[in-house]
Amino acid sequence: MKNSQLYKGSLNTIIMKLLEENGKMYGYEITQKVKIITQGELNITEGALYPALHKLEAEGILDVEIERVDNRMRKYYKLTESGQKETINRLAELEDFIRNMQSLVNPKPNLEF
């Protein structure tokens, strides 16, 4: 995704959050959206994205719907019902993760004096 290893493990959560927000999206659209939101800092590669989408579909998190636009194929993905529930869990995990990382990086001073 970038030079930093930190994004490892966050792709599924990113995909699910974007789909929760936008209803349905296709793969290429996801890569562009992420690029815009992160101001070019995070580029999702196809080699990561498409296998991830296929896996989420196989797990019943996503549904797919094929369309033809300008004579080109698009596969629109959207969250299933269980996918919506799972997204809530993932986002809670992400919040915990961010909070924990901030605790590690910016530790509170010891108040026992």
Add this chain to the structure above:
Amino acid sequence: MKNSQLYKGSLNTIIMKLLEENGKMYGYEITQKVKIITQGELNITEGALYPALHKLEAEGILDVEIERVDNRMRKYYKLTESGQKETINRLAELEDFIRNMQSLVNPKPNLEF
């Protein structure tokens, strides 16, 4: 480290930050410290920690110093000079990462209207 995949890729940064803060630490101490700081949410496994420490040492990020305490071995690690510089970069990357993830999860409303 835990059930969440999100921590993947953050171990090196965590180690380096803790060493920057505490001067020198040994492996087991790192696992316990992280457990306390994250209130039990993040458990670093030995299978992840020790190979990571060895790799950081091989890369010249860490120096090691062996001590015997209570007849048990301890390997104290501390940042080298280049390790200190690299830690600054890693922490900046972590801040970017957290900022980007927050932009994705908590997008700003569109202000063009």
Add this chain to the structure above:
DNA sequence: ATTCTATGTATAGGAAACTTATGTATATTT
């Protein structure tokens, strides 16, 4: 005309990080 860039999906091969399980060894608690 042809080549490059953008749009759009897909997979094979490999690297890297992590988990699980196991091993060794001493000290303390039950």
Add this chain to the structure above:
DNA sequence: AAATATACATAAGTTTCCTATACATAGAAT
């Protein structure tokens, strides 16, 4: 005597991701 805590270590396997490649259409540039 057995379990737990302290302390380090590695082998085998899984997962995630990147690089490279492939196919296909459309538009822009040369």
